[in-house]
Each structure stands twice: as C-alpha cells, then as structure tokens.
Amino acid sequence: SQTIHQWPATLVQPVGSPLSLECTVEGTSNPNLYWYRQAAGRGLQLLFYSVGIGQISSEVPQNLSASRPQDRQFILSSKKLLLSDSGFYLCAWITGGNTIYFGEGSWLTVV
C-alpha cells in the first residue's frame, strides 16, 4: 500500500542547534516529494520540492535545507535553528494525478 511517514512528531530544540526531519514513502517509486511549513497565523508554505534523488528546488530563501539521498527519502535540515523556524512541518507526496498525501506532521518549537 502507498503510505508516507515523517518523524519526529514533536521536538523542542534550542536556538542554534541542528535539525533533521525525515520523511519516507512506501509503495511507489520516483515520487515527487515536498516540504511545507505552517507558521502561526499563516497558510501552508512550500519550502522545498524534489522530483528525484539529489534534485532539490527551494521556493523561499531560509535557514533550512533539504536533501533526497534515496528515492523514497526526503530530509529537512538546519545547521543552526532560529526562533522563527518554529512551526508545523509537513512532508507531502503529490502523485501525477495531483493527489496529495501528507505525512503526520512535525511540531518544532525552537526555544
């Protein structure tokens, strides 16, 4: 079956610490993968998308980076977190038919 998972579900990190959120997809190959963020009072903002291994496109300049080391793995990272990085992060898989599957989401609080 086709599924998408992301973790961790929640984390509290101090300012300046690194970040790694992982997303994996099962039941498909060569998926189009996305990282979204929902900050307080705002809609879902597209951060990165990837159409294949090693292919990353960034939508907004920021303190974050993304990597696609394997076909079904998408990682969101930061070397040094800022307070403004706090928010709800979603990994998503969008099929060719425009169906979108979301991961469970990750709540990040930077303190």
Next chain:
Amino acid sequence: DQQVKQNSPSLSVQEGRISILNCDYTNSMFDYFLWYKKYPAEGPTFLISISSIKDKNEDGRFTVFLNKSAKHLSLHIVPSQPGDSAVYFCAASMGNTGTASKLTFGTGTRLQVTL
C-alpha cells in the same frame, strides 16, 4: 504575493445548515483546484478537487463550484455536521505533465459547526 486567498479566517455555522467556504485566486494559469481539511495537530486530508474544464464537482455532502471568469471557487457542505469543524485549505496547481505539480495553498478558513 498570495496567489490563493481565503479572505474569511473563520466561519461559524449551525448544525444541519449549509457551510460555504470561499477561495479566490489571481493566477489564470491555475487549472486544478483542491480542498483539504485539517484537524489540529494533524496533516491536511484531501476532500474534493475540480479541474478547470468543469464548473461543479460533487461528492456526498461536499460540492465544489468553480467560476473561472471570476477566479473564484467555493466549497459547500450540506448538511454541516459537528465533525466538519476544522480548518479548510483551498489549493491550486497549474499543469499536470507528470513532473512536480506544485500546490499553492490559501491561508485557510476555520469552520466551527455549532449544535
């Protein structure tokens, strides 16, 4: 620049009545539109979609209407139920060529269905 707009941040509707959620877009290249529902602390879940070649799509209690000339779409929920209380996101995309289909989301409308 917000290309997909949901101008009503919140909406309260009585159980059994109709809920109408509105969405406007500015990019005439958008040709596929979707609605998602999101409960607190969960990821959005897909509700219903519509292609620009149609003006209406219905699925059970949910109907989406598209007015291309006005660049406006709406989601109707009839009858509204307490379980429909959630944040609703409108999303739009352009083209489906098999490559990355980027979705542009609105800011969401919080629907509260009261007893």
